[in-house]
Amino acid sequence: MMYYFSSLNSGSRNFKCLTSVTRRLTGLSQWDKELDITLKHDIENYWGDKLKNSNYDESDKTRDKYYVLPMFPYPSGHLHMGHVRVYTISDSVARFQRMRNKNVLHPIGWDAFGLPAENAAIERHIAADNWTKHNINHMKMQFQKLGCSFDWKHEISTCDPVYYKWTQYLFLKLFEAGLVYQKEALVNWDPIDQTVLADEQVDEHNKSWRSGAKVEKRLLKQWFIKTTQFAAELLDGLDDKTLQDWQDIIKIQKHWIGQCNGVSFDFNIVQDTCNILTDQVTFTVWTWLPEYIDHAKFVVVSKQHPFSKMYLREDISGVVKLPILLKNPLNEVQLPVFVSDAFEFLPDTDTHLGIPSVIETDKQFAIKQKIEYQDIHLLDNTEAKRRRQEICKKAQKMRVGGFWTSAKLKDWLISRQRYWGTPIPIVHCDKCGPQPVPVKHLPVTLPRLKTTVHEKGIPILSTYPEWLWVSCPRCDKPARRETDTMDTFVDSSWYYLRYVDPYNSDEMFSQEKAKWLMPVDLYIGGKEHATLHLYYARFISHFLNSINLMPQREPFKRLLVQGMVMGKSYRVKGTGQYIPFEQVKFLDEKKTKAIDVGSGQPIVIKWEKMSKSKHNGIDPSDMFQQYSVDTTRLLVLADVAPTSPRNWNSNTFPGILNWQRRLWFTIRDFLKHRRTPPSAIPDDQFSKHNEYMFDSRNFFVKETTFNYFLSQQMSVAISKMQGLTNSLRKMPGDVIARSLQFERALACQIILLAPMAPHFASELWSGFISAPNRLNSTGEILWNKTVLEQRWPEVDLSYNLDLTCQVNGIENAVIKIPRYKLEILSDKEALNIALNNKKVQQVLTKWPMLTFNYTLYEGIEGVVNIISSSPVAAQIQQN
Structure with missing residues (x-):
């Protein structure tokens, strides 16, 4: 790290000019022209292929890594303003971190499988792969126009067999662990898109999220991933101390998972007198009393339960016994199933396991329905805990459940009855049953379409016999491939790991590389993906950690959820x-x-x-x-925080347009006064202006860095940069010509702007470094480098920073301390300073100190947080 001790006197007129540099980077140098749209386009055309991206260097472990990941787009072929917003944010953060000397991975790829691409291809009478490739090429060109510094060497596409080979491998690892299963289930069928939809893809009006069609219920054999097995672990993971700035996303995830206060068990149907269901159908029952499952005597389902709708054509009043029996997997006792409109179900449940020996309402129900049961001795807490563990362990070994989960959470339905998706690597043999495709035979690739015009409508894999029929991996007899493809959420559940090692042909990713790069330091995307995608991505990370392929459970350290x-x-x-x-x-x-x-x-x-x-x-x-382009980038970042919705209103544009013009005028004035210095002002006035520029530079560097680095409040960073422009524009010509502090502040102004507006800042910098009579010889300014190759400005060591004193997370006092002192403070010294503050003392007279922590944000501030032993204070801290 480079520290710069400044002396205000060094800005006096007794300076020694530096010699010309060995190399100068010139721009258009049209400073006499007005900054109109034609000149802006000329600037961007000139600098477009000259911007230094500084791609990630996996061999360089001397610098700290920084993994900034924007959610990858679906290749629709055209960018929209939502794309511009999310990728401008990620690009600004990536460029900022590179200038802080971080080894930055900023990858991009394509979420290329799925219904939208396939339907669009069908409408246009072209093949889905051709349509997708065309869109990717076009969007890639648009991203490059936008100036995004993506690591194109790490580019991936989920429809590439090189990628989906490892999606299939992931499926096989889940299958091997007993987390993938196939069962008949009553599912949501979209009659327009001709595929199954997960419950989450159906709205409150029972319509498809994609086509808008009224969803039908069908009984189909489907593939599921048992995410419920990890429910309790995923819930606990949300309290991981490494998670930063998740804010309300933690609440969203916790609400989705639910309170894991019960256990699910899989019951098989052993009798169906109506022949609607087969013994292949499993019925999942959740109970908060797993220790008493051996005493279960019946099951009750609500009128809204799928089984009720299958067997009952009319609405019921009272209680109806269904013509089916379920087998308790732990003792093989057969249980009747009832539908009731009067039974009181627990919140988020539509089933109830009846244990009349223990539950009073179940006892009354059993008496009315003439169900025999026996009273038993209730277990004490110790006995109940031991029995609970025995039951769960037995069920897990039998692979019939036994994991703590919530009543509301369901397993992940991944089957899709469409062509354009990752083929499920399973072969169905009449003799051996479902068999996994051997890893050495991956990928199972999609067959080439018979026709590119889709004359017969939606292509289905079962209509390709040359692809469909293969040899059974176990007995070598003819067998049939699985014709369902995977939900695209499976593709996107692990893509952040493939970016780490995109060319590995021997494994999903290198564990060594994942250990170095993971977790993702900053994950950026829309709030609409903060439930399902984030849940599935976290599940896969937890699973891979459980089989020792991932170094940690949680994949994303910090989230930035941008508004629409x-x-x-x-x-x-x-x-x-x-x-x-x-x-x-x-x-x-x-x-x-x-x-x-x-x-x-x-x-x-x-x-x-x-x-x-x-x-x-x-x-x-x-x-x-x-x-x-750069004006659009600034407009999309300005005015509102990235997390807030952005109302696109041209009324807000003049502020950014005027700011750019003022920056242009500032460089023009700087060149004019450096080339022809004006008359000198009195020394006392010069010193006062010089000191003002010293203070302005440090204040706005600190504030802008804070909003780039910690809060990611890009709109506030722009506001702070505009404040620095105001300070620069106040200076008289003599200060512009001769002040070191003005020169330093102007250099900072351009560098601070560069991550957001790289083309425009590059042109401003070319003007700045072309000026004669350079004053800064310390190496702080790299005169022979572009603006994007500059070091990020740092607050001077003599400048006062804030030591913020908190009690239970609430700010009580701010103490000014020079940076050089703040950064050498020990934890105890920082605490003593806080404890000697009167405002802090007044709080601690009511709430005695329990412990504390001290965090130093280098070059920005220090924070002492004193944690009180008061229960009330502890609650405040938790909130």
Whole structure:
């Protein structure tokens, strides 16, 4: 690390000019021109292929690693403003961390399988793989236009056999561990997309999330991954101290998993007098009393349970006995199944395991239904715990459940009845049953389509006999491949690990490389993926850790969940039809009231997620053309925090446009005054301005760095940079010409901007380093390097930083300490300073200290957090 001790006197006029550098990096040098859109385009065209990306170097372990990961996109072929937002954020963070001398991995790939691509290909009468490759090429070009510094050498695509070979390998590892199973289940069937949907892909109106069709219930044999086995572990993992800035995402994940206060067991159907179900169907029952499962006598399901809908054509009143029996897997006792509209089920449950020997309501139900049972001696706590452990261990060994989970959580249904997905590596043999494809025979690749025009509609794998029929891996007799493909959530559940080692042909990824790079330091994506995708990705990480392939359980250290980009929509009040802006007639100056030009009907004006169907989308290409790429990047980052929804409103644009012009004028003035110094101002005034620039530089470097580094509040970082511009613009010509502190502050201004606007900052820097009479000879400014090769500015050691004093996470006092003192403070010294503060003392008279921790954010601040022994204070700390 390079420290710079500054002396304000070094900014006096008694300076010695530096000689010219050996190499100069020139830009367009059109400082006499106005910064209009033509010049902005010229700047970006000039610097586009010159921006240094500094790709990740896996051989370099001398620098700290930093893994910044934006969620990979579906290759639709066109960027939308949501893409611009998330990838501008990730690119800004990646460039910032590189300038802090981190070895940064910033990869990109393509979530390329699935329904959208296949349906789009069918509509266009082309093959799904050709359509997908075309889209990837086009979007890649757009990303490069956006100036994203991705590590293209680590690029992956989930539809590439090189990738999905290892998705299949992951499936086999889960199968080997007993976490994959196939069973008949009543599932959600989309009649338009002709595939099964998970419960989470059906809305509250029982319609498909994708096609909008009314979902049907069908009994099909499906593949499941037993995520419930890891439920308790996944819930506990959310309290891992390594997780940073997860905030409400922890609540979302905990709500999804639920309280793991019971155990699930798999019961087989042993009798069905209506011949609707077979003995291959398993029935999962959850109970909070696993120690008494041997005494279970019946099962009750609600009217909403799938079994009720299968057997009962009419609504019921009271209790109905279904024509099926279930077999208790632990003692083989057969249990009747009842439907009741009066039974009180626990929250989030639609089944109940009846244990009348223990539960009073079950006893009353058994008496009414004439079910025999025996009273038993209740177990004390010690006996119950021991028995619970015995039962769970036995069930786990039999692979019929026995794991603690919540009543609401279901296993992961991964079967999809479509062509464009990862083939499930299973072969069905009449003699041997389902057999895993040997690893040496992976990947099981998709067959080439018979026709690219899909004349017969949706392609199905079962219609390709040359692909379908193979030899059984076990007995070598003819067998049939599995014709379902995997849900695309499986592809995306582990992609962050393949980025670590994308060219490995011998294993999913190198454990050594994963140990170095994992966990992901910053994971960036939309809140819509904070439930399912994040849950599945965490599950796979926990699973791989359990079989010693992953060094830690949790895959993502810090999350940045960005808000959606919203556009103003116009919908006809009577019909609900969305209309384009051109069909809207406004009735007031504020544009809050409007009518449809065609019908005269009133219009409902609302901010909604951008969508073609709502006519409220903004094409990024139009923004690039009208405002330039870097201006668009700044606009999408400005005004609101990344985590908040971004209402795309041109009323906010002038602030950024004016700021860019003021930066342009600042470099123009700097060159003018350095080339032709103006008349000198009095020494006392010069010193005052010099000191002001010293203070401004340090203050805004500290504040901007904090918002890049800790809070990722890019909008606030922009605001702070604008503050530094204001300080620079106040200076008289003599200070601009002769002040070292002005020179340092102006260099910082451009460097701070560079991660967000790399083309524009590169041109500003080329002007800055072309000025004569350079003052800084300390090596702080690398005069022969581009702006993106500069070291990130640091606060001077003599500048006062904050020592923030907290009690139970609540700030009580801020003490100013020079950086050089703050960074050598021991934990106890920092604590003593806090304890000597009167405000802290007043709090601790009520809440005695229990313990404390001291965190130093180098070059930004130090934080002493005193934790009180008070129960009330502890609750505050927890919240």
